[in-house]
Amino acid sequence: MLIAVFLPLIFACLIPFLSKWKQKVHTGWFVLPIPFSIFLFLILKVGKQFSPISQSYAWIPSLNINFDLYLDGLGLLFGLLISGIGTLVVLYSIYYLHKTEQLSHFYVYLLMFMAAMLGVVFSDNVYALYSFWELTSFSSFLLIGFWNHRKGSRYGALKSMLITVFGGLSLLAGLILLTIVTDTTSIQAMIDQKDVILNSNYFGWILGFLFLGAFTKSAQFPFHIWLPDAMEAPTPVSAYLHSATMVKAGIFLVARFLPIVSLSEWFFFIVSGIGIITLCWGSFIAVRQTDLKGILAYSTISQLGMIMAMLGFGTDAAIFAAVFHILNHATFKGSLFMVAGIVDHETGTRDIRKLGGLMTLMPITATLALFGTFSMAGVPLPFLNGFYSKEKFFKTSLELEEASGIVQALATAMPVLAVLGSIFTFVYSMYLVFGTFRGEYKEDELPQKPHEAPFGMLISPMILVIGIIVIGLFPHLVNGSFLAHAAEAISGHESHAHIKFWHGFVPPLYMSLAVVALGTLLVITRKRWNSIYNVVPGTLTFNRVYDWLVDRTELFSSKITKTYMTGSLKLYVQLILIAIILGTISMLLITNGLNLEATDLARIRLPELLVVGMMVLASIATIFTNNRIAAILILGVVGYGLSILFVLYRAPDLALTQLIIETVTVALFLLVFMHLPKLEKRNESKGSIVMNATIAISFGAMMTIVGISSYTSKWFESISGYFLETSKSLGGGSNVVNVILVDMRGLDTLFEICVLGIAALGIYGMIKLRRKKEAK
Amino acid sequence: MEIITSMLAGILFATGVYNLLQKQMLRIIIGTALLSHGAHLFILTMGKLKRGKPPILVEGVENYVDPLPQALILTSIVISFGVTSFLLVLAYRASLLNETDNMEELRGSDHE
Known part of the structure; x- marks a missing residue:
C-alpha cells in the first residue's frame, strides 16, 4: 500500500527524463501503466470477504506521529475511483493534449495529484491526511494554471488555491484539536474515543473546523465559487480533479469522520442544509450557463451538494445511497466532461449558443452524451445508474426522523427541495445534450469544421458509459463487492441495502415522474423563462465578496509594507534597534532578570579611572567633531584606551592584538579618508536628533543594565575552569x-x-x- | 569597578549607535568601530575583572583570570578589523561612483 501511494510520486520524478529520452512517443503512454497497475492492485481486493487492512510505518516517532495506512471499504471505493478514472483520464489526455504542450509538466502534476489523493483516502494519521490534503490543493493549483499564459487560468488557479488552502488550514486546526482531546493521531483510535470528543469543550470548534475544510474542498455553498473558475484547466484535469476525485475529498472527510461528527445534534441541519442549498443553487445556476464546462461545473457543485445532503441524513440507507452516488457521479460526470472536451477539441468552441446539430456529424459522441446526461438527470430507465441513486435520495429524504423546531422544518422541506433541485438538474441535462447535438447546425459560427473524434479519444468516455449501463443493469455487481463495505466503513454497522429498479408505485417513483414531467415542461417552454434565469444576480455576489477580499488584503498589505520599506537604511536600523531595546527590556522584566545589586566587585583604582574617563570623553567627542582627521584620531584614542584597559585587566594577548589592529585601522582610515567627502556639519532637524539620541542613550543604558544584571546573576557554572x-x-x-x-x-x-x-x-x-x- | 566598565561599555554603545544613525558613511563606520569596542569591553566585564594572574600557566599559581572571554574577544577584534576595512573600501568605492556619501541619497529607486 505504501508503494501504491508513493509509486506515482516516484514516477513523477522520472517523467522529465522519460519525455526527453523518447521525444517521439507521447509522454502519456509512459504514465498510463501507473494508475492502471494501482487499479489492478485494488480491484484484486474487491470481494465479499473484504476486511480492512492497516499498515504502520514510523515517521516522526518522537512526536508520536506514524505514517499509518488504513484501507477500508471507503478507502477502497475512493482508491478505485482515483486509479480507475485516473487511467481513463491519462488515456484520454494522450489524444487531447498535443505533443507540443509541456507534457512532462502536465504529467508530473497529475501524478503528484494522484499520489496525494491516494494518500488522503488511505492515511489513518491525521497529519499525514492533512499533508496529502494540502498537496491535492497544490497540485490542483498547478493543473488549473497549466495554460499559464491565460489570464483566466491564473485567476482560477489562485482562487481555488486560496479557498481550498483556507479550508485546509481550518481542517488542520480541527485535527489538532482532535489530537489534543483524544491524545492520539490515528483516525480509527479517535473514532473509538468518540464519547471523549463529544464531552470535550472543543467539540463545537472541532465540528466547525472540519466542516469548513470539507465544504471548501467539495465546493459547497457559498464556497462553490472556485469550481467554475477551475474549469480553465485542460479538460482531462476537469474530468479528473474537479468532478471525479478531488472535490469528493470533502465528502470523504465528512464520511470518514461521520461517527464523530454525527454525534452533534446540528449535524443533520448543517450538512444536509448546506448540501441541499448547494444542490438547488448549483442546478439553478447551471441552467443559465452558456459554456459547456460551465454547465458541468455547476452541475458538479449541485451533485456534490446532493451527496453531502445524503450523508447528512445519517441513516444507513442514506449513507449507502451517498456511496452509490459517489460512484455513479464519477461515471456519468467523467464521461460528460470528456464529451465536452471532445466537442471543444473538434469544433473549437464550448459555447452552447454556437453549437447545435452535431448529432449527425459526431454520432458516437452524441450517443455517449445522451447516456451520460440521462443518467445525470435521473430518467427512470433500468439501464441508467443515475436513476437508482436519485431514487434512493428521494426515498431517504422521505424517511427522515422526527425532530423538533428548525431541524424539523428542514426535514419536512427536504423532499420538496430535493425535487426542486432535481427538476433543474433535469433541465440543464436536457439543455446540455439537445443544445449541443440537436437543433440547428450553425456552421459559420464554429471556428473549426467538426467531425467525429479520433477513436482513442472516445475509448475513455465509452468505458465510463459502459460502466453506467452495467451498473444500471446489474447493480448487485457493485453492491455486494464494495459499495456495502464502503457504507459499512462509514456507518460502522453492516449494510443491508438492495438496489432494485422497480419498487412498485411508491412516493419516490412519483417524485421521479414529477421531476421528468415538470422538467420536460420547463425545457419546452425554456424561452419564456430565460429572462428569469438571468435576472437573479447569482454567483456574482459571492464572487464579488471574494474579489473584494483579495483586493483589500493586497492593498492593505502593500500599504503596510510601504510604510516601513522606504528604502532608507537609517529607518531600518532604527526599527531594528527599537525592536532589540523593547524586546530585551520586556524579557528582563518578564523573567525577573533585572538585578542591579552587584556584589563581589573589583576595587576601583585611579589609573583605570583615568583611562575610562579618557575613553568616555573621546567617544562622545566622535559625535561632535566635524573634522575628518580629528574624528579618526579620536577613534584611535578610544581603541588605544581599550588596549590599556586590557593590560590593566590582565589580558596581554588582547592588548597586543588590539594595539596592532588599532594602528592598522587608523592607518587604513587615514588612507581612505582623503577620498571620502568632508564631514559636513549636521543639518538635521531637531526631531531627528532627539530621536537618534533617545535610541542611542536607551540602547546604551540597556546594555549597561544587561551587563550589570548578568554579572550579578550567574545561572550556570562557568566552563572556564575546564x-x-x-x-x-x-x-x-x-x-x-x-x-x-x-x-x-x-x-x-x-x-x-x-x-x-x-x-x-x-x-x-x-x-x-x-x-x-x-x-x- | 565592573559597574564603571559596564557604564563605559554602555556609553560606547550609545555613541556608536548615535554615529550609526548618521547619514555620512564615515560616521557610520566610526559607529560600528565604537560598537565593537563596546562589545569587547562588555564581554570582558562579564568574565569578572582582575581575579588572579594573566591566563598563562605558571607552576605554583592557582588563580587565573577567566580565559574564555579573552579568547572570544580576540576572535572578535580580528573580525571587526576585517569588517571595518571592508566597509571603508566599500564606502570609498561607493562615494566615488555615486559622488555622494550620504546614505539617504543612496537608497534604491525602485520600490516594486
Whole structure:
C-alpha cells in the first residue's frame, strides 16, 4: 500500500527524463501503466470477504506521529475511483493534449495529484491526511494554471488555491484539536474515543473546523465559487480533479469522520442544509450557463451538494445511497466532461449558443452524451445508474426522523427541495445534450469544421458509459463487492441495502415522474423563462465578496509594507534597534532578570579611572567633531584606551592584538579618508536628533543594565575552569587563550580566517574594479 | 569597578549607535568601530575583572583570570578589523561612483 501511494510520486520524478529520452512517443503512454497497475492492485481486493487492512510505518516517532495506512471499504471505493478514472483520464489526455504542450509538466502534476489523493483516502494519521490534503490543493493549483499564459487560468488557479488552502488550514486546526482531546493521531483510535470528543469543550470548534475544510474542498455553498473558475484547466484535469476525485475529498472527510461528527445534534441541519442549498443553487445556476464546462461545473457543485445532503441524513440507507452516488457521479460526470472536451477539441468552441446539430456529424459522441446526461438527470430507465441513486435520495429524504423546531422544518422541506433541485438538474441535462447535438447546425459560427473524434479519444468516455449501463443493469455487481463495505466503513454497522429498479408505485417513483414531467415542461417552454434565469444576480455576489477580499488584503498589505520599506537604511536600523531595546527590556522584566545589586566587585583604582574617563570623553567627542582627521584620531584614542584597559585587566594577548589592529585601522582610515567627502556639519532637524539620541542613550543604558544584571546573576557554572585545567594536558600549551583559539575552538578560528579571506577578496575586487574602469 | 566598565561599555554603545544613525558613511563606520569596542569591553566585564594572574600557566599559581572571554574577544577584534576595512573600501568605492556619501541619497529607486 505504501508503494501504491508513493509509486506515482516516484514516477513523477522520472517523467522529465522519460519525455526527453523518447521525444517521439507521447509522454502519456509512459504514465498510463501507473494508475492502471494501482487499479489492478485494488480491484484484486474487491470481494465479499473484504476486511480492512492497516499498515504502520514510523515517521516522526518522537512526536508520536506514524505514517499509518488504513484501507477500508471507503478507502477502497475512493482508491478505485482515483486509479480507475485516473487511467481513463491519462488515456484520454494522450489524444487531447498535443505533443507540443509541456507534457512532462502536465504529467508530473497529475501524478503528484494522484499520489496525494491516494494518500488522503488511505492515511489513518491525521497529519499525514492533512499533508496529502494540502498537496491535492497544490497540485490542483498547478493543473488549473497549466495554460499559464491565460489570464483566466491564473485567476482560477489562485482562487481555488486560496479557498481550498483556507479550508485546509481550518481542517488542520480541527485535527489538532482532535489530537489534543483524544491524545492520539490515528483516525480509527479517535473514532473509538468518540464519547471523549463529544464531552470535550472543543467539540463545537472541532465540528466547525472540519466542516469548513470539507465544504471548501467539495465546493459547497457559498464556497462553490472556485469550481467554475477551475474549469480553465485542460479538460482531462476537469474530468479528473474537479468532478471525479478531488472535490469528493470533502465528502470523504465528512464520511470518514461521520461517527464523530454525527454525534452533534446540528449535524443533520448543517450538512444536509448546506448540501441541499448547494444542490438547488448549483442546478439553478447551471441552467443559465452558456459554456459547456460551465454547465458541468455547476452541475458538479449541485451533485456534490446532493451527496453531502445524503450523508447528512445519517441513516444507513442514506449513507449507502451517498456511496452509490459517489460512484455513479464519477461515471456519468467523467464521461460528460470528456464529451465536452471532445466537442471543444473538434469544433473549437464550448459555447452552447454556437453549437447545435452535431448529432449527425459526431454520432458516437452524441450517443455517449445522451447516456451520460440521462443518467445525470435521473430518467427512470433500468439501464441508467443515475436513476437508482436519485431514487434512493428521494426515498431517504422521505424517511427522515422526527425532530423538533428548525431541524424539523428542514426535514419536512427536504423532499420538496430535493425535487426542486432535481427538476433543474433535469433541465440543464436536457439543455446540455439537445443544445449541443440537436437543433440547428450553425456552421459559420464554429471556428473549426467538426467531425467525429479520433477513436482513442472516445475509448475513455465509452468505458465510463459502459460502466453506467452495467451498473444500471446489474447493480448487485457493485453492491455486494464494495459499495456495502464502503457504507459499512462509514456507518460502522453492516449494510443491508438492495438496489432494485422497480419498487412498485411508491412516493419516490412519483417524485421521479414529477421531476421528468415538470422538467420536460420547463425545457419546452425554456424561452419564456430565460429572462428569469438571468435576472437573479447569482454567483456574482459571492464572487464579488471574494474579489473584494483579495483586493483589500493586497492593498492593505502593500500599504503596510510601504510604510516601513522606504528604502532608507537609517529607518531600518532604527526599527531594528527599537525592536532589540523593547524586546530585551520586556524579557528582563518578564523573567525577573533585572538585578542591579552587584556584589563581589573589583576595587576601583585611579589609573583605570583615568583611562575610562579618557575613553568616555573621546567617544562622545566622535559625535561632535566635524573634522575628518580629528574624528579618526579620536577613534584611535578610544581603541588605544581599550588596549590599556586590557593590560590593566590582565589580558596581554588582547592588548597586543588590539594595539596592532588599532594602528592598522587608523592607518587604513587615514588612507581612505582623503577620498571620502568632508564631514559636513549636521543639518538635521531637531526631531531627528532627539530621536537618534533617545535610541542611542536607551540602547546604551540597556546594555549597561544587561551587563550589570548578568554579572550579578550567574545561572550556570562557568566552563572556564575546564579550559584552565586541560590546557596543558589536552592542548599542550601554557597560554590558555592561545590554546583555546588554535586547539579547543580551532574550527572557530578557521572560520574567522575565512571571514578575513572573504573581506580581503571583496576589497581586492573593489579596487580591481576601479583599475579596469580607469584603464578604459 | 565592573559597574564603571559596564557604564563605559554602555556609553560606547550609545555613541556608536548615535554615529550609526548618521547619514555620512564615515560616521557610520566610526559607529560600528565604537560598537565593537563596546562589545569587547562588555564581554570582558562579564568574565569578572582582575581575579588572579594573566591566563598563562605558571607552576605554583592557582588563580587565573577567566580565559574564555579573552579568547572570544580576540576572535572578535580580528573580525571587526576585517569588517571595518571592508566597509571603508566599500564606502570609498561607493562615494566615488555615486559622488555622494550620504546614505539617504543612496537608497534604491525602485520600490516594486
